[in-house]
Amino acid sequence: MLLTLEWKNNYLLLIDQTKLPTKLSYVKCKNYLEVADAIKKLVVRGAPAIGVTAAFGLALAALNSKTDNLKIFFEELNDAYEIIRSTRPTAVNLQWALNRIMQKINHLTNIPLIKKVIVEEAILMAEEDISTNKSIGINGAKLFSDGDTIMTHCNAGSLATVAYGTALGVVRAAKESGKKINVIATETRPVMQGSRLTAFELQHENINVCLIPDTAVGHIMAKGMIKHVVVGADRILHTGHVFNKIGTYQLAILAKTHNIPFYVVAPSSTFDLKNHPNDIVIEERSKEEVIKIGKKAVAPKNIDVINPAFDMTPPELITKIITEKGILSPPYNRSIKKLMK
Amino acid sequence: MLLTLEWKNNYLLLIDQTKLPTKLSYVKCKNYLEVADAIKKLVVRGAPAIGVTAAFGLALAALNSKTDNLKIFFEELNDAYEIIRSTRPTAVNLQWALNRIMQKINHLTNIPLIKKVIVEEAILMAEEDISTNKSIGINGAKLFSDGDTIMTHCNAGSLATVAYGTALGVVRAAKESGKKINVIATETRPVMQGSRLTAFELQHENINVCLIPDTAVGHIMAKGMIKHVVVGADRILHTGHVFNKIGTYQLAILAKTHNIPFYVVAPSSTFDLKNHPNDIVIEERSKEEVIKIGKKAVAPKNIDVINPAFDMTPPELITKIITEKGILSPPYNRSIKKLMK
Numbered sequence: 036m037l038l039t040l041e042w043k044n045n046y047l048l049l050i051d052q053t054k055l056p057t058k059l060s061y062v063k064c065k066n067y068l069e070v071a072d073a074i075k076k077l078v079v080r081g082a083p084a085i086g087v088t089a090a091f092g093l094a095l096a097a098l099n100s101k102t103d104n105l106k107i108f109f110e111e112l113n114d115a116y117e118i119i120r121s122t123r124p125t126a127v128n129l130q131w132a133l134n135r136i137m138q139k140i141n142h143l144t145n146i147p148l149i150k151k152v153i154v155e156e157a158i159l160m161a162e163e164d165i166s167t168n169k170s171i172g173i174n175g176a177k178l179f180s181d182g183d184t185i186m187t188h189c190n191a192g193s194l195a196t197v198a199y200g201t202a203l204g205v206v207r208a209a210k211e212s213g214k215k216i217n218v219i220a221t222e223t224r225p226v227m228q229g230s231r232l233t234a235f236e237l238q239h240e241n242i243n244v245c246l247i248p249d250t251a252v253g254h255i256m257a258k259g260m261i262k263h264v265v266v267g268a269d270r271i272l273h274t275g276h277v278f279n280k281i282g283t284y285q286l287a288i289l290a291k292t293h294n295i296p297f298y299v300v301a302p303s304s305t306f307d308l309k310n311h312p313n314d315i316v317i318e319e320r321s322k323e324e325v326i327k328i329g330k331k332a333v334a335p336k337n338i339d340v341i342n343p344a345f346d347m348t349p350p351e352l353i354t355k356i357i358t359e360k361g362i363l364s365p366p367y368n369r370s371i372k373k374l375m376k
Numbered sequence: 377m378l379l380t381l382e383w384k385n386n387y388l389l390l391i392d393q394t395k396l397p398t399k400l401s402y403v404k405c406k407n408y409l410e411v412a413d414a415i416k417k418l419v420v421r422g423a424p425a426i427g428v429t430a431a432f433g434l435a436l437a438a439l440n441s442k443t444d445n446l447k448i449f450f451e452e453l454n455d456a457y458e459i460i461r462s463t464r465p466t467a468v469n470l471q472w473a474l475n476r477i478m479q480k481i482n483h484l485t486n487i488p489l490i491k492k493v494i495v496e497e498a499i500l501m502a503e504e505d506i507s508t509n510k511s512i513g514i515n516g517a518k519l520f521s522d523g524d525t526i527m528t529h530c531n532a533g534s535l536a537t538v539a540y541g542t543a544l545g546v547v548r549a550a551k552e553s554g555k556k557i558n559v560i561a562t563e564t565r566p567v568m569q570g571s572r573l574t575a576f577e578l579q580h581e582n583i584n585v586c587l588i589p590d591t592a593v594g595h596i597m598a599k600g601m602i603k604h605v606v607v608g609a610d611r612i613l614h615t616g617h618v619f620n621k622i623g624t625y626q627l628a629i630l631a632k633t634h635n636i637p638f639y640v641v642a643p644s645s646t647f648d649l650k651n652h653p654n655d656i657v658i659e660e661r662s663k664e665e666v667i668k669i670g671k672k673a674v675a676p677k678n679i680d681v682i683n684p685a686f687d688m689t690p691p692e693l694i695t696k697i698i699t700e701k702g703i704l705s706p707p708y709n710r711s712i713k714k715l716m717k
Contacts, residue, residue: 056676219682222666222675224565224589230667230675238676245680248565248666249590250623254687257625282591284598285630292629325563325589326571329672334563334571335397335579339586341560346595 037193037236039084040091042158045098047091049079052194056235067096067115074122074129077226081195082269083302086128087164090157092119093136097150108146112137124316125278125345126269127307132160161197167302168199170359172208175265175300178355178362179209183262184217186252189280190232191267191300202265202300203233205357210242217243219261223282224249225324225342249282256293264290268301268356270315273308273375275350275367278315281343287352296354303358306375318344378534378577380425381432383499386439388432390420393535397576408437408456415463415470418567422536423610424505424643427469431498433460434477438491449487453478465657466619466686467610468648473501502538508643509540511700513549516606516641519696519703520550524603525558527593530621531573532608532641543606543641544574546698551583558584560602564621565590566665566683590623597634605631609642609697611656614649614716616691616708619656622684628693637695644699647716659685 041048047064053076054060062078064070070092073079079088096115102108116133123129139156140149179185185206189195192203199207209216218237223229230246237244247255255261264286270278277283277299290297307315322340326333334340356363356371363370382389388405394417395401403419405411411433414420420429437456443449457474464470480497481490520526526547530536533544540548550557559578564570571587578585588596596602605627611619618624618640631638648656663681667674675681697704697712704711 057673221591222565224563224591227674230679234675234679238679243680245682246666246675247682248622250562250565250621250626251682251684251687253626253629254622254684255682257687280591281589281595285591285594285626288594288630288633289626292633325587328669328674331670331672332398333568333669334575334587338571338575338579339584341586341588341592341596343592343595346592346598 036198037239038198039194040079040088040161040197042091042161047088047095049073049088050194051078052080052232053078055231064095066099067092067119070095071119071122074119080228081190082126082128082267082305083164083196083201084194085123085126086132086304087157087161087197089119089129090132090136090160093133094154094157097153103146105144105146108149123318125318128304131304135160164197165199167359168196168201168204169208171201171300171302171357172199172204174359174362175205175298175357176208176212176214178298179205179214179216179263181214183214184219184260186219186221186255186261186264187233188221188229188266188282188286189223190228190236192233192236194232194236195267201267201302203237205265205300206242217245219245219247219255221247221249221252221282221286223280228280252286253289256289256295261295264295264297265300268299268305269345270307271299271301271305271356271371272310272312273306273368273371274312275353275365275371276312277348277353278317278345279348281346284346284348287348291352297352298355298357299353300357303360303375306371308375312347315347317346320344377539378580379539380535381420381429381502381538383432383502388429388436390414390429391535392419393421393573394419396572405436407440408433408460411436412460412463415460421569422531423467423469423608423646424537424542425535426464426467427473427645428498428502428505428538430460430470431473431477431501434474435495435498438494444487446485446487449490464659466659469645472645476501505538506540508700509537509542509545510549512542512641512643512698513540513545515700515703516546516639516698517549517553517555519639520546520555520557520604522555524555525560525601527560527562527596527602527605528574529562529570529607529623529627530564531569531577533574533577535573535577536608542608542643544578546606546641547583558586560586560588560596562588562590562593562623562627564623569621593627594630597630597636602636605636605638606641609640609646610686612640612642612647612697612712613651613653614647614709614712615653616694616706616712617653618689618694619658619686620689622687625687625689628689632693638693639696639698640694641698644701644716647712649716653688656688658687661685
């Protein structure tokens with residue numbers, strides 16, 4: 036089993052996802068600034084994975100603190116909180132994980148104890164991530180039949196979580212229950228998480244996978260090749276609006292047009308019960324991601340580019356939302372409220 | 377004005393489109409095999425451009441023939457016809473151009489005269505291509521208003537024709553008539569004709585252009601940024617079914633979903649009055665186009681890939697078809713029949 040991140044007592048080890056699929060290598064983070072940098076540069080990505088990574092970032096900030104003054108200690112911790120929180124704006128799990136740690140310790144006054152509690156809580160969150168994904172998998176796998184071909188976008192796999200994955204966790208669970216599942220993965224431009232990560236991790240585990248350009252989605256659906264679409268989520272609002280990798284929205288429209296069920300798969304830590312669609316900042320990333328691939332220029336140097344990292348899929352395009360606590364059906368404003376109370 | 381191809385009396389000069397946007401260089405074809413190779417390798421691409429290129433391929437086959445035996449001469453010409461015709465199966469203009477040359481000479485018996493007629497006919501076709509595109513432009517430009525932002529896919533520009541372009545010819549004509557037009561170009565994976573060619577040629581002529589990943593089409597449309605979509609065509613059936621670059625079909629669905637007019641722009645040589653949707657072969661290209669960019673691997677080496685070069689857009693998704701002879705409206709089976717009789 037690939038471990039996206041691993042706590043080594045005084046440092047965090049991350050698979051360097053920017054080097055995949057050509058090289059499986061690791062980045063060692065010894066302080067929270069290195070953690071923030073790894074999240075920004077997509078060394079680690081995927082909403083659940085960056086949540087747990089952020090928690091270990093706070094653990095490193097706490098462990099590295101030299102002060103015995105509680106006020107200064109909390110100031111240092113809050114600085115780390117802010118710097119890690121601001122690395123990426125769209126996924127909610129990052130904020131969720133940081134808040135969970137802070138709530139666990141904000142009433143404590145003994146610095147050595149706080150350090151211990153933060154580390155233990157981060158380790159617990161990493162373990163929970165895997166068990167949550169396995170529960171999601173068991174819930175979702177019931178929706179698939181032996182021989183189904185499933186389309187997925189981006190990477191909501193092992194590499195987007197600590198291990199096992201959300202959308203791909205469902206595929207893994209279906210396979211473990213004896214069903215043969217074929218996956219069609221979209222490349223997912225511009226960062227190519229489909230070709231670089233989903234193709235890599237499924238091939239690594241001998242799950243049938245076939246890659247298509249993002250332009251071929253409609254054509255492949257029209258040919259009747261796809262039974263279900265499964266994607267992850269970076270944030271799910273209480274209204275059922277889903278923020279996920281750019282391209283998810285159009286995939287959902289195309290699925291609906293071709294009468295293909297469209298499933299969003301995510302842990303309940305992805306739900307945002309407070310904000311409304313217009314409140315959410317969609318991260319705009321560098322144009323370099325679009326105009327260069329490695330060192331090769333694929334577009335004129337001075338060209339204007341729009342490069343949003345995420346988009347919003349409205350609830351009416353979503354057939355089911357699969358979580359560790361159960362499968363949600365429309366109307367989502369009601370089913371999410373019921374699940375989360 | 378960029379000339380995609382230029383006849384130099386005893387050879388054909390082609391812009392090497394595989395080297396764009398980083399380098400504007402040329403390939404010299406001195407015989408028809410070099411022409412066939414250039415078409416196959418996408419040195420030259422775009423349905424109208426490969427039509428005229430094919431005509432010059434036949435011209436080179438004729439000019440290079442050493443025989444004075446008419447039967448042998450026609451055998452050589454037919455060999456060249458077959459080899460050029462089989463380079464790419466989907467675009468109809470290739471076949472159309474070759475047939476136009478053959479019909480012009482099949483009753484002639486004087487070899488030097490035949491050589492002269494073929495060369496003259498090919499030159500005429502190159503000239504007609506530009507004037508046809510200018511007529512298309514004048515017809516289409518009426519549909520655009522000052523300040524409109526237009527989305528286009530792939531490259532149906534100057535580089536897809538001898539010069540001026542079809543879909544981008546309409547943009548040029550609108551600009552020449554004093555309207556300010558902004559273009560949003562999709563990258564168009566896997567060969568990236570949008571980033572490499574459309575962005576290059578529009579920037580070259582100071583037309584506002586902004587590049588987006590293919591995954592951002594739905595998101596950009598949902599934001600209300602697009603007034604019209606214009607695409608070219610590789611083949612338009614008498615039923616109104618349009619074969620064009622992979623991704624066109626899903627662009628048409630997304631345009632319809634967002635109530636954005638979807639225009640197909642092509643010369644009347646693109647119409648296929650004989651075949652039905654199931655008769656058309658959609659070219660499947662090498663997986664190398666998808667798993668490598670330049671020398672950089674972007675996917676695992678042994679991954680399965682589906683890489684169709686084209687898709688089919690049904691008539692119900694098409695708002696208008698713009699040709700040099702006029703603008704067609706649905707029902708296309710009737711309007712195409714009327715136009716082509």
